[in-house]
Amino acid sequence: MKASTVKASTVKASTVKPSTTTLKLAGLVVLAAVAVAFPYVYSSPVNTNYGVYALIFVTVASAWNIFSGFSGYISLGQAVFFGTGAYTVGIAARDWHMNGDGIFLLLPLGAVVATAIAVPFGLIALRVRRHTFIVITIAVFFIFQLMAYDFWFTGGTIGLPAPFLPWQAATFNNPFYFMALGTAAVTIALAWLIRRSKFGLQLRAIKDDEDRALGLGVRTMRVKLSAFMLSAFITGFIGGVWFLYITQVLPSSGYDPLFDLTIVLMAFLGGVGTIAGPVIGALLIEPGRLWLTTRSNIGWLANGYVSEILLGALFLLIVLFVPRGIVPTGREWIKKLRSRGRPAISPAGAAEQAAPAGSRR
Amino acid sequence: MSALLRTEGITKSYGGVRALDDCALEVEEGSITGLIGPNGSGKTTLFNVITGYAKADAGAVYLGERKITNASPDKVFNAGIGRTFQLTRIFPALTVLENMLVPSKTGGKHRAMEQLEFVGIAGHHDQLAGTLSYGQRKLLELAYVLVADPAVILLDEPAGGVNPTLVGQIAARITELNRTQRKTFLIVEHNMEFVMGLCARVAVLDAGTVVASGPPDIIRTDPRVLDAYLGVDVDA
Numbered sequence: 001m002k003a004s005t006v007k008a009s010t011v012k013a014s015t016v017k018p019s020t021t022t023l024k025l026a027g028l029v030v031l032a033a034v035a036v037a038f039p040y041v042y043s044s045p046v047n048t049n050y051g052v053y054a055l056i057f058v059t060v061a062s063a064w065n066i067f068s069g070f071s072g073y074i075s076l077g078q079a080v081f082f083g084t085g086a087y088t089v090g091i092a093a094r095d096w097h098m099n100g101d102g103i104f105l106l107l108p109l110g111a112v113v114a115t116a117i118a119v120p121f122g123l124i125a126l127r128v129r130r131h132t133f134i135v136i137t138i139a140v141f142f143i144f145q146l147m148a149y150d151f152w153f154t155g156g157t158i159g160l161p162a163p164f165l166p167w168q169a170a171t172f173n174n175p176f177y178f179m180a181l182g183t184a185a186v187t188i189a190l191a192w193l194i195r196r197s198k199f200g201l202q203l204r205a206i207k208d209d210e211d212r213a214l215g216l217g218v219r220t221m222r223v224k225l226s227a228f229m230l231s232a233f234i235t236g237f238i239g240g241v242w243f244l245y246i247t248q249v250l251p252s253s254g255y256d257p258l259f260d261l262t263i264v265l266m267a268f269l270g271g272v273g274t275i276a277g278p279v280i281g282a283l284l285i286e287p288g289r290l291w292l293t294t295r296s297n298i299g300w301l302a303n304g305y306v307s308e309i310l311l312g313a314l315f316l317l318i319v320l321f322v323p324r325g326i327v328p329t330g331r332e333w334i335k336k337l338r339s340r341g342r343p344a345i346s347p348a349g350a351a352e353q354a355a356p357a358g359s360r361r
Numbered sequence: 362m363s364a365l366l367r368t369e370g371i372t373k374s375y376g377g378v379r380a381l382d383d384c385a386l387e388v389e390e391g392s393i394t395g396l397i398g399p400n401g402s403g404k405t406t407l408f409n410v411i412t413g414y415a416k417a418d419a420g421a422v423y424l425g426e427r428k429i430t431n432a433s434p435d436k437v438f439n440a441g442i443g444r445t446f447q448l449t450r451i452f453p454a455l456t457v458l459e460n461m462l463v464p465s466k467t468g469g470k471h472r473a474m475e476q477l478e479f480v481g482i483a484g485h486h487d488q489l490a491g492t493l494s495y496g497q498r499k500l501l502e503l504a505y506v507l508v509a510d511p512a513v514i515l516l517d518e519p520a521g522g523v524n525p526t527l528v529g530q531i532a533a534r535i536t537e538l539n540r541t542q543r544k545t546f547l548i549v550e551h552n553m554e555f556v557m558g559l560c561a562r563v564a565v566l567d568a569g570t571v572v573a574s575g576p577p578d579i580i581r582t583d584p585r586v587l588d589a590y591l592g593v594d595v596d597a
Contacts (some may be wrong), residue, residue: 198462201455205463208452215412217438217465217509 032141048173055180061278083254085110090160114236148251155202159250179286227347371420400564443511453491
């Protein structure tokens, strides 16, 4: 086999400076320290409540991203798993007469049931592409909401209460905060590992050209379904945490269409398919939303619908001005700033450059 | 020599149009076989049926002794048939090297880089594939099909829309793979010079049927072939 020589000048561009890695690691350590210290520094339940909600949404947005962000299959049915996790914990605790701290043992069950539902859901929905897929996820979502209203074991319109936790009111939120923080951290770590793995590469290949990936031996259905199930598992788990935290689930809160839209909005704002994007999106949007719906005392802002209107407006702004999200756009700006005065692409590698740069899909 | 890839009586209709009609083709092991025919004669449809992208209404496809009729594209690929597309299909949002790692069997980064060097685009390995020129994309598509080491490689117009220098480069790579690794090729191409220079055997498809097959110098004088091309000079 004849091997042509690789131009040295083009290879060096790929080497990562160790200082960047060190910086990133240091940043992660600082972030982790801030996250752990938060409930001690801002120990009021009002503040920790913001923390719990923000972390729940960081988890769900990242879980959504592992499937939808990587594969390009935009799902508007994530609440199916969230609500199922909540209802599973509620139904099991009621029927098995469970009380006290033991109910936390039910969280994995909620995750498993959500995953089991993801199998038929995925087998049906993942046969179709793009827009049709979105529509099917919405349909499945409403089927689940209806079932929650109408089945004999779901408590109907009044929903289900969570068993009482005899904890001190002042520190009630803290265990939930750390549970959500742990779940969020594991989810982000998983997303990072998957993005670097063959599995993640195959998901991204599916996003680019699914039929071509299939023709390269990638078992696309298996890959998509695995990611869908993993996403469901995480979301079902955190749905259970959410239920025990707010101590009640209703068909309209467990299976909430706005929940689906909010998750997608968070991911789009931060950057779909990136690791940090959904995290940043959730951290930016959820506290604001929570403040508007619960704490705002500015007359007209206190109306519960204002947050929904603002979310809609935000969606429009994102689509118009940062369609790819904060993280990818920000990266590009930094690159532009760094390469100012120098050509963006090293000429050595661009000898045959004829294709339009930045063309996608 | 025996046929490594064989189709028997393949029939495929789209609506009322019969794209393939009782199509029988044999590709001998270790050969470079050309598949020519006028536009709309069913060449790409035959590729699609062989590789699982289209379902045959009737007929059978064999890889060696194994029947692979209407198997899904991933199964066909894993059985040992790789293909490229007429309109090159790469993964534009992945880097060139990442593209190489998508196939189910790749042999890792080292082998991926080897293949990129073999086709001559290793210098672009960390660029997004979407920034490659059209010709480079063709080479990338060839490289990531090769990385899985398929027994048979189907190329749909490998020289189409590519500059003459690159056409020569692609032809040289095909010859080398055929000689050193005894790879079997089936090539659809309109560039007659390319086909006649490269292929030991040529099959002519017309209206969905193989009307002639044999060595290139016999094919180019076959009246049925001249007829199929409606009087167009084959040497042109």
